[in-house]
Amino acid sequence: MNSIAQSASQRSLRNPLLTLAVLSTLAGVVVPASAVGLGGVTVRGTVGGTLFTPPVVATSPAKGTASRTEASVFQNAKVCFDTNDNGACDAGEISVLSKADGSFLLSGRSAAPVIAEVSTASLNNGKEVQQRMVLRIAPEQVATATFNPLMPATIAITPLSTEVVRMMEEERLSYATATETLASRLDVTPAALALAPTAMPEGAAKHAVTTESVILSNRLALAAKMVDRKDVSPSALALNPSATAPAISIKEAQQAVMNLEGIPRYDHVFIIMMENKATSSIKNSVYAPRINAYLNEGNEFTSYYSTGNPSEPNRLAVVAADDFGITDDSAFNCMPSGTSATNAIEDLPLPAGTSACTNATNHNIKNKPNLLTALSARGMQWRIYSESKPPMGDWRRDGTADTTVTAPDYIYDASEPVGAIGTPGLNVRLAGALYAAKHNSSVFFQNVRSSPEFLKNNRTMGGGQWDAALTALPDKPAGWTVDQFGDDLQSGDVGQLNILEPDQCDDMHGVTLQGTVGTSTTVKAASDCSGNALIYRGDKYTDYLIKKIKASPLWNNPNKRIAIVMMFDEGTATSGFNSCCGWNTSSTPLAVGPLVRNPDGTVSNETIANYNKGNKGHGTSIHGVLTNQPNAPRGVQDSDAYSHVSLVRTFQDMFQLADPGEDWSYMNRSKYTEQFIAANILNLPEYAGSADTHFDAVRPMNHAYVIPAGYVQKNGYPTIKQTGPDADQRNGWGVK
Amino acid sequence: MKFPLPAALSAAALLFAMNAQATVYSFSYTFADASEVHGTLNGDAAGDYVNNISDVRVFFNGTEFTGTMFQSSYDDAAQQFVNLGQATLSADATLNNFAFAEIDPTGSLTPDNYFYFINGAITGQQVFAVNYNTGNVAFDSPAQSTWSLTAAEVPEPASIALTLGGLGLLGVSRRRRT
Numbered sequence: 001m002n003s004i005a006q007s008a009s010q011r012s013l014r015n016p017l018l019t020l021a022v023l024s025t026l027a028g029v030v031v032p033a034s035a036v037g038l039g040g041v042t043v044r045g046t047v048g049g050t051l052f053t054p055p056v057v058a059t060s061p062a063k064g065t066a067s068r069t070e071a072s073v074f075q076n077a078k079v080c081f082d083t084n085d086n087g088a089c090d091a092g093e094i095s096v097l098s099k100a101d102g103s104f105l106l107s108g109r110s111a112a113p114v115i116a117e118v119s120t121a122s123l124n125n126g127k128e129v130q131q132r133m134v135l136r137i138a139p140e141q142v143a144t145a146t147f148n149p150l151m152p153a154t155i156a157i158t159p160l161s162t163e164v165v166r167m168m169e170e171e172r173l174s175y176a177t178a179t180e181t182l183a184s185r186l187d188v189t190p191a192a193l194a195l196a197p198t199a200m201p202e203g204a205a206k207h208a209v210t211t212e213s214v215i216l217s218n219r220l221a222l223a224a225k226m227v228d229r230k231d232v233s234p235s236a237l238a239l240n241p242s243a244t245a246p247a248i249s250i251k252e253a254q255q256a257v258m259n260l261e262g263i264p265r266y267d268h269v270f271i272i273m274m275e276n277k278a279t280s281s282i283k284n285s286v287y288a289p290r291i292n293a294y295l296n297e298g299n300e301f302t303s304y305y306s307t308g309n310p311s312e313p314n315r316l317a318v319v320a321a322d323d324f325g326i327t328d329d330s331a332f333n334c335m336p337s338g339t340s341a342t343n344a345i346e347d348l349p350l351p352a353g354t355s356a357c358t359n360a361t362n363h364n365i366k367n368k369p370n371l372l373t374a375l376s377a378r379g380m381q382w383r384i385y386s387e388s389k390p391p392m393g394d395w396r397r398d399g400t401a402d403t404t405v406t407a408p409d410y411i412y413d414a415s416e417p418v419g420a421i422g423t424p425g426l427n428v429r430l431a432g433a434l435y436a437a438k439h440n441s442s443v444f445f446q447n448v449r450s451s452p453e454f455l456k457n458n459r460t461m462g463g464g465q466w467d468a469a470l471t472a473l474p475d476k477p478a479g480w481t482v483d484q485f486g487d488d489l490q491s492g493d494v495g496q497l498n499i500l501e502p503d504q505c506d507d508m509h510g511v512t513l514q515g516t517v518g519t520s521t522t523v524k525a526a527s528d529c530s531g532n533a534l535i536y537r538g539d540k541y542t543d544y545l546i547k548k549i550k551a552s553p554l555w556n557n558p559n560k561r562i563a564i565v566m567m568f569d570e571g572t573a574t575s576g577f578n579s580c581c582g583w584n585t586s587s588t589p590l591a592v593g594p595l596v597r598n599p600d601g602t603v604s605n606e607t608i609a610n611y612n613k614g615n616k617g618h619g620t621s622i623h624g625v626l627t628n629q630p631n632a633p634r635g636v637q638d639s640d641a642y643s644h645v646s647l648v649r650t651f652q653d654m655f656q657l658a659d660p661g662e663d664w665s666y667m668n669r670s671k672y673t674e675q676f677i678a679a680n681i682l683n684l685p686e687y688a689g690s691a692d693t694h695f696d697a698v699r700p701m702n703h704a705y706v707i708p709a710g711y712v713q714k715n716g717y718p719t720i721k722q723t724g725p726d727a728d729q730r731n732g733w734g735v736k
Numbered sequence: 737m738k739f740p741l742p743a744a745l746s747a748a749a750l751l752f753a754m755n756a757q758a759t760v761y762s763f764s765y766t767f768a769d770a771s772e773v774h775g776t777l778n779g780d781a782a783g784d785y786v787n788n789i790s791d792v793r794v795f796f797n798g799t800e801f802t803g804t805m806f807q808s809s810y811d812d813a814a815q816q817f818v819n820l821g822q823a824t825l826s827a828d829a830t831l832n833n834f835a836f837a838e839i840d841p842t843g844s845l846t847p848d849n850y851f852y853f854i855n856g857a858i859t860g861q862q863v864f865a866v867n868y869n870t871g872n873v874a875f876d877s878p879a880q881s882t883w884s885l886t887a888a889e890v891p892e893p894a895s896i897a898l899t900l901g902g903l904g905l906l907g908v909s910r911r912r913r914t
Contacts, residue, residue: 039845039846039847039848039868040846040848040866042864042866042873042875044875094871105873105874107866107868107871108868108871109868147859148815148816148817149844149846150817150835150837150841150847150852151852151859151862152864152875
């Protein structure tokens with residue numbers, strides 16, 4: 001028995017009333033104190049949490065204000081003995097309001113669960129609360145805090161105490177196990193979870209607890225919202241998808257917000273973004289043995305479509321579910337002539353050497369929601385890790401060629417699929433655009449470039465051919481390291497969403513890569529940045545990244561949910577059904593812009609120049625998911641149609657950036673579900689003639705849809721198209 | 737003239753009693769939330785403390801605790817109320833270590849109403865009163881500086897003589913009537 005469990009057990013034995021309270025509560029029965037003859041229960045403590053202030057985005061990173069998280073207390077929270085255990089302080093249940101310092105003293109005859117209702121009448125560190133939430137605490141935690149039955153237990157009712165209860169209910173865990181699991185996930189001691197954040201000393205533990213508290217508060221607020229609007233109980237819907245009653249309970253809602261649309265919450269996701277290979281180029285390719293092994297080890301989404309052509313529109317779609325009409329790789333400062341008034345670059349000055357640029361389509365996307373700003377606004381983090389990025393360069397501009405930065409050519413022997421290739425002694429020069437701004441999803445959104453996080457969250461990634469040479473460069477910025485990713489994996493300072501961008505050789509894109517041998521002036525091509533060797537090189541680099549992640553403390557803590565996505569930005573198909581799932585179909589009339597809801601509630605199409613040319617797709621490519629969860633499904637083959645737009649919807653669910661009860665809370669085209677399209681078909685004329693409404697519409701990647709018998713996939717590997725449903729319907733993102 | 741024997745016996749008994757019985761003390765405490773506890777008890781002054789406590793009556797927000805009050809002190813190390821019948825009470829709040837409860841506070845059952853004032857290195861200074869019958873409850877940690885323990889007013893020797901004089905006059909007047 002661990003110390004926490006032992007402590008709780010001993011204290012409970014000394015306190016028959018609380019022991020009974022624990023047992024009766026666990027059994028869902030409230031035993032009045034009269035049943036044991038006398039007395040009552042008194043608890044005191046604090047209703048605590050965090051006050052989060054989102055970042056303020058100005059015109060440039062330096063002018064904005066970073067987000068701030070502070071430990072807080074709630075005043076005017078209604079603390080009660082929830083006698084009927086319904087997650088509400090009902091009339092007749094003993095309750096008190098917390099004071100300005102968050103403290104409360106609650107006394108009653110009956111041993112019952114203690115909850116705190118934080119409402120819009122409450123104050124969070126003196127600030128108005130915008131959305132109510134219900135905080136709970138395990139009876140066992142109360143028992144643990146009871147040193148003597150005559151003395152009030154001193155407790156802290158917080159988002160984390162609520163999470164412990166939720167975990168106990170979800171997995172039927174003991175209090176001790178739930179506490180230790182959560183503590184392990186956050187790298188804190190179990191005792192830290194019992195404290196009000198305001199009572200914690202400054203340090204890493206407080207940072208971890210307050211960060212989690214912000215995330216949990218958002219989810220708990222959504223749970224209360226579900227209850228308030230009387231969403232239908234998930235258990236009822238499981239039995240009958242058309243059920244309209246009963247309404248969801250707070251306990252159900254607090255579970256539901258951890259699994260929105262069937263997408264479980266993950267702590268960290270690492271996307272390894274490769275380049276320009278159709279499924280047929282990778283699947284079972286002798287040049288990609290490692291990727292194929294990982295596909296077999298994990299789960300595969302076999303009908304995954306890119307949304308654009310070339311790279312840049314796909315990078316936008318991967319974080320924003322729209323490419324806004326962009327169909328080239330032009331720089332972020334490219335825009336139609338005469339539109340500088342509306343599209344003007346705000347984060348001036350432009351990177352040195354940047355030329356003015358006129359383009360028929362605006363490439364400086366303004367005021368559009370995207371995953372990066374959405375994560376920041378809710379107390380979470382994003383990272384974009386880029387390989388072979390020269391230390392002196394600007395993230396907004398391609399890396400520049402440098403003939404003085406060289407590295408040995410990669411040598412392969414005859415036993416490898418590419419055969420014996422490579423030139424011993426060849427010093428391969430650092431090519432231009434090994435770091436390509438077009439591959440950096442953060443570059444094309446003004447609100448990301450201007451955010452305080454832009455410079456902090458763009459980081460380096462090692463494992464590249466020129467690591468040593470770049471490290472040896474003089475005059476590097478202070479603190480610069482060639483492999484911040486490696487350091488972050490060790491420290492845990494990664495984002496919730498991490499996009500790993502290998503350089504343009506390691507990502508299978510390919511660039512002109514040359515060098516010379518010794519003092520010779522004869523220029524010779526490097527061994528492996530083109531052709532089949534390029535795939536093999538990318539396969540090895542993918543393997544390097546996956547092994548590195550798998551060796552990290554993060555991955556090896558099963559209490560943290562970690563996933564790796566292996567994917568390509570685009571395939572190569574230029575005809576047929578190039579895309580799906582929120583794509584811009586070829587029907588007429590074509591969309592003139594994304595659907596927007598106006599302040600007066602009306603719906604209209606925003607007009608964006610050349611919008612109708614975007615979101616057309618570029619075929620299917622492989623998309624695999626690996627997780628560190630020991631009980632997660634393995635070998636799932638999900639052939640439902642998904643796209644980058646689906647991926648964005650999936651991440652919005654995973655990180656609770658949207659509310660499934662509100663279509664419009666999903667960003668850009670990720671709201672285009674079959675139901676949404678049907679409801680807004682007059683404003684979405686491109687879908688009016690849809691012959692396959694499921695294929696055309698967006699859904700999260702949850703494998704919930706059972707493909708009808710006889711349905712023939714629109715694409716297949718290598719040419720055989722699957723007919724009918726999948727072998728099983730397990731969720732490729734599932735954790736158990 | 738007949739000697740008023742009953743009156744004289746009564747006076748003697750009163751004097752005896754006044755010499756033998758413990759001092760009556762009044763105590764009171766006002767919590768930070770303005771809840772108020774007061775009461776009386778009998779005890780003997782012993783330095784900073786009051787010993788041999790008995791006949792405890794406690795009123796919490798005007799309502800008297802039910803039952804005969806049991807008393808005990810608190811063992812901070814063991815985190816238990818101990819020493820039934822031996823409360824540690826002082827006019828100095830920092831020396832207090834007592835509980836008054838309507839059932840044995842050292843037992844395993846929770847009383848309906850009780851009041852404690854303790855000082856401990858682990859527990860700190862706590863004052864707590866609860867009446868589960870009325871729902872009144874108050875807690876301070878640390879205590880407010882409102883603790884008061886005073887001996888009830890005791891008759892001075894002059895007033896005793898005056899009483900005896902009065903009793904004598906009473907006896908004389910009754911004799912004249914007979």
